[in-house]
Amino acid sequence: MIAVLAACAAPAAAGAASFEFAPAPQNDLNRVYRVDRSTGEVGACQFQLKEGGVGVTICFLAGEGAGPQPAGEYGLMPSRHEREGGIFRVNLRTGEMSICYVFDDKVVCTPQAK
Template identity: 85%
Template sequence: MSNTLSALAAKARRIALASCLLASLAMLASPAMAAPFEFAPAPQNDLNRVYRVDKATGEVGACQFQLKEGGVGITICFPAGEGAGPQPPSDYLLMPSRHEREGGIFRVNVRTGEMSICYVFDDKVVCTPQAK
């Protein structure tokens, strides 16, 4: 009887270990674990603007700090406007140029090699059409 109990206990340990391994692998493969956004500063050295891109959809937004008269500053954010909205699903990144007076940023599609320039215009982020 003790051999049967030992065999059952060993089988239960193997099942528990396999379950833990499967759960760990599922967590590693989960898209929720991946960072959905990438952030990069505008290259302009006197502009405190940070751009954000959704890495899967290519949608671009931006935020910056603005002083308020007589008080604490505020964060101003600019939503996606013309050309900055969702693009075909892919892998998108932001790439600042090295031009110290450039307020815009490149949105690059690393799968296709296409690029566009995104910048703030009339309180929205706009992007040029993607090109290669």
């Protein structure tokens, strides 16, 4: 009986969402941020038109402050500021927050604070 329960629980754990996605609040920017829910690492991607053809997806890797953080439960929270290109990274366990944005082709984040 325990083996059956363990076998049923394994696929559910493997399918657990490890990323969260949210758009930048800026209403004329087609950028979407992603955060690894357990490590807090942040990245972003956006669409870019390509002259005379199909567009491309441009992605920005984690730079300063956007890499893995102390283990936690992280999420993304866009502000309601329509000209803001960045997004809040929040640690739902500690209440700490930082602002993440694209700078020099990398996602960077401010130090976490309460």
